[in-house]
Amino acid sequence: MSELLKRIYENVIRYEKEAISMEKRITKEVDAICMPYKGKLSAYELEELQDIMFEIALSGEQEGFQLGVMCFTKLLIECLFSNRI
Numbered sequence: 001m002s003e004l005l006k007r008i009y010e011n012v013i014r015y016e017k018e019a020i021s022m023e024k025r026i027t028k029e030v031d032a033i034c035m036p037y038k039g040k041l042s043a044y045e046l047e048e049l050q051d052i053m054f055e056i057a058l059s060g061e062q063e064g065f066q067l068g069v070m071c072f073t074k075l076l077i078e079c080l081f082s083n084r085i
Helices: 002-009 017-037 045-080
Strands: none
Touching: 002 045, 017 045
């Protein structure tokens, strides 16, 4: 992810209402995925598993944001310049 988009995501988008709602849904999903491992893994191992899942989710969120910005930019360029040709 470009540094500028990463800073925008981390300092602005991440605190938007929709992003906070998404984070709550992801937390519920991670909890549901980890539920079968309670009692099979130590508390430390379970926490490590959850940490890995949250890192993967954050990476996906950031990549999705970048992809969305790039698609929006292409669409905007197409809309602005398609009538001029």
